[in-house]
Amino acid sequence: MSALHTLLALCLLLSCIYHLLTVVCAHCWKRHPFLPSSLPPFSSGQEHLNTRTPEHPNILRPVTILKPLRGADPEQYASFESFCRQEYGEYQILFGALDPDDPGLHSARRLKEAYPECHIEIAAGGEAFGLNRKVCNLASMLPRAKHDLLILCDSDMRVEPDYLSRVTAPFADSTVGLVTCPYRGYRARGFASRLETLGIGADFIPSVFIAYYLWGVRPAFGSTIALTKATLHEIGGFESLADELADDYRLAERVDGLGKKVVLSDYVVDDLLGAETFSEMWGRRMRWAKTARSMRPGPYAGAFITYTTPLALLFLASTGFRATGWIGLAAAFTIRSASATWIASRCTHDKNLPGLLPLLPISDLVSFALWLSSFFGRTILWRGERFRLMPGGRLKKL
Numbered sequence: 001m002s003a004l005h006t007l008l009a010l011c012l013l014l015s016c017i018y019h020l021l022t023v024v025c026a027h028c029w030k031r032h033p034f035l036p037s038s039l040p041p042f043s044s045g046q047e048h049l050n051t052r053t054p055e056h057p058n059i060l061r062p063v064t065i066l067k068p069l070r071g072a073d074p075e076q077y078a079s080f081e082s083f084c085r086q087e088y089g090e091y092q093i094l095f096g097a098l099d100p101d102d103p104g105l106h107s108a109r110r111l112k113e114a115y116p117e118c119h120i121e122i123a124a125g126g127e128a129f130g131l132n133r134k135v136c137n138l139a140s141m142l143p144r145a146k147h148d149l150l151i152l153c154d155s156d157m158r159v160e161p162d163y164l165s166r167v168t169a170p171f172a173d174s175t176v177g178l179v180t181c182p183y184r185g186y187r188a189r190g191f192a193s194r195l196e197t198l199g200i201g202a203d204f205i206p207s208v209f210i211a212y213y214l215w216g217v218r219p220a221f222g223s224t225i226a227l228t229k230a231t232l233h234e235i236g237g238f239e240s241l242a243d244e245l246a247d248d249y250r251l252a253e254r255v256d257g258l259g260k261k262v263v264l265s266d267y268v269v270d271d272l273l274g275a276e277t278f279s280e281m282w283g284r285r286m287r288w289a290k291t292a293r294s295m296r297p298g299p300y301a302g303a304f305i306t307y308t309t310p311l312a313l314l315f316l317a318s319t320g321f322r323a324t325g326w327i328g329l330a331a332a333f334t335i336r337s338a339s340a341t342w343i344a345s346r347c348t349h350d351k352n353l354p355g356l357l358p359l360l361p362i363s364d365l366v367s368f369a370l371w372l373s374s375f376f377g378r379t380i381l382w383r384g385e386r387f388r389l390m391p392g393g394r395l396k397k398l
Contacts, residue, residue: 005318012315012332015308019339022206025213026347029264060089061171063164064145066152068137069097069104070383073156074274075187077107083153084115088164096123096141098133104155119146130242131387131395139238148229154222158186158270166267167226177231177260178252181224182208184350186270192281193273194356198363199285200271201353202340207306208264209343215299218262220252223269227255234258245382246291246393268348282370283381289374294393303371308336309364336360 065083073079083093095108105124112120126140138152151167170176182205185197211217225248232238235254241247252262293300305311312332319325337357344350356363378389379398388396 002318005315008311008315008318009328011305012308012311012328014305015311016332016335018210018306019206019308019335021214022210023339023342025209026206026343028213029209030266030347060165061149061168062090062092062147063088063149063151063168064092064094064147065164066138066141066145066150067093067095067108067155068134068141068152069095069102069108069155070099070133070137072103072107074189074272076104076155077110079156079158079272080107080111081115082158082160083163084111084118084120085161086159086164087161090119090147091164092119092121092146094121094123094141094144096126096137096144098126098128098137098140100124129239131397132242132244132247133383135238135241135244135247139242142229142238145229150227150229150232152222152225153269154271156272157183157223158272159267163267163269167224167265170261170263170265171226173261175261176263177227177255177258178220179224179226179263179265180220180248180252181265181267181269182348183221183223183269183271184344184348185352186272188273188352189275192276192278194359195363195366196273196276196281196285197350197352198340198356198360199367201344201348201350202360202363203306203367205348206340206343207303212264218252218256219264220248220262222248223271224265224267225251227251231255231258231260243395244393245287245380245387245389245395246295249295249393268350282366285370286374287380287382289370290378290380290389291393293374294378294389294391307364307368307371308332309361310368333361336364 067080067083080095095105097105102124105122108120108122112118112122121144123141123144126137128136129139130136149168149171151164167179167181170179183200184205185193185200188194188197208219212219235251235258241250244250256262309332312329315332316325316329319328337360340360341354341357344353380387380389386398388398390396
């Protein structure tokens with residue numbers, strides 16, 4: 001047995017263990033998502049889940065939802081409309097775009113006319129004082145936000161009527177500084193979008209669970225970021241993020257640095273994908289991959305171990321395509337697909353993912369190719385503009 005064969009066998013074993021651990025961590029999140037930092041991750045935690053005390057009652061605090069816009073998304077109006085159907089008390093929906101003629105504002109204005117009972121406002125125009133246009137947009141919108149509790153939510157997200165009540169629930173604990181939500185691909189149309197659904201549900205979100213519970217990484221995602229104006233001010237406001245590509249990650253990092261809890265909510269947001277070309281999917285995921293590499297280069301390089309299908313194929317080749325290689329491939333794929341299915345069915349309730357399992361090997365190979373390609377070059381394309389990604393995730397205009 002060659003050294004390469006032994007090394008690949010070990011890597012494949014570790015990869016299978018990794019996917020089994022994602023199941024354990026997903027189960028942990030499902031049982032007690034509002035995990036205090038002082039609670040050991042694999043204790044029962046039931047006594048801490050949704051705890052309410054006289055000092056911190058579950059009061060529905062007024063909320064402002066900030067929806068930064070740039071361009072039109074698939075089924076945009078219906079996604080916006082889902083935020084008007086919240087079973088909640090007082091809340092404001094604030095749409096904003098730096099360009100007063102942005103196509104996304106047309107849907108927002110239609111929504112305001114259709115739902116006069118909702119507190120909807122539109123902020124059109126603003127100063128692009130940094131390279132991250134989304135952050136500049138949010139900074140321009142903030143003076144129009146009427147309430148102290150803010151929820152930042154990307155324009156392509158869709159929610160159910162209990163969204164606000166569940167996202168704000170952790171703030172009953174005064175030590176919570178930020179709440180974010182996992183998400184799942186929704187209404188994928190076409191081959192590329194289906195691959196992206198698998199990339200989100202079978203790769204990214206399981207890795208979030210394991211990073212959150214085993215490695216203490218406190219993430220935040222554009223699907224939802226909830227925090228107060230006071231906390232935002234403490235970390236330097238949106239202005240301090242104006243040249244950061246991973247503004248969501250930096251928000252969570254800085255809130256965590258204040259000693260406040262960053263909570264992974266039990267609510268899973270639908271990310272409406274629609275139809276897209278392979279090149280569009282590749283370009284967006286390449287930007288994410290290069291961002292992740294620039295932010296945490298060591299752990300990112302170690303992510304090699306998570307690509308089970310490519311490892312299994314390399315192991316098969318190293319055996320000369322003998323029976324042991326085929327057995328390893330079958331066992332690895334069984335564990336890989338079973339773990340992804342279990343998390344989707346029992347935890348994130350991703351109804352689309354189980355039906356896409358025949359595409360999982362292709363998705364794994366595409367994800368591995370993205371991982372490899374991300375080590376070459378630092379140029380990214382974002383919303384039609386080219387930037388150089390500097391170490392640590394800062395942007396430089398080309």
